[in-house]
Amino acid sequence: MTLPGSFNPSFYQSLWQDCDAIYMQQQATCLALQDDHQLNVNLLLLALWLDSHHQRLTSSDWQQLQQDLLSWEQRLLLPYRKLRRLSKAVLEQAEYQQMLDVELMLERKSQAKILIALKPMVLDEVYPAKTDSNVSRYLALFNLKSQNYPSLNQ
Numbered sequence: 001m002t003l004p005g006s007f008n009p010s011f012y013q014s015l016w017q018d019c020d021a022i023y024m025q026q027q028a029t030c031l032a033l034q035d036d037h038q039l040n041v042n043l044l045l046l047a048l049w050l051d052s053h054h055q056r057l058t059s060s061d062w063q064q065l066q067q068d069l070l071s072w073e074q075r076l077l078l079p080y081r082k083l084r085r086l087s088k089a090v091l092e093q094a095e096y097q098q099m100l101d102v103e104l105m106l107e108r109k110s111q112a113k114i115l116i117a118l119k120p121m122v123l124d125e126v127y128p129a130k131t132d133s134n135v136s137r138y139l140a141l142f143n144l145k146s147q148n149y150p151s152l153n154q
Helices: 009-037 041-052 059-087 093-118 134-140
Strands: none
Touching: 009 041, 041 059, 041 093, 041 134, 059 093, 059 134
């Protein structure tokens, strides 16, 4: 078992850089799950990343991570995202891009909150066939099945 907090600082920077690359490949699925089921894209990317590194969090850890971010999102990120989307039709492209940049900054703040919440959690090193994937566990919080999203099954 590995404690996430025991990784060196470059681990965390590498994690989100890797997640950015995953996002580029999975953008359509991530955004559809965000819009249709209110999933947190950063948590979904973390689940994909952990699965690719054969690390597992428990279902209760996923529930805790989701809960930790929910109040932050409901207070700030989700209302801002809604405002940005509503403003798209009336803003110049440069103004809209500024709003998008602020939203991306808020997403980075969410990533920092995830890292803080992740630090005390214990990651189990397992082989993929031994247990449910992190993606399956995270999707289950929303009563979704990973087999319905084949692009997420690596």
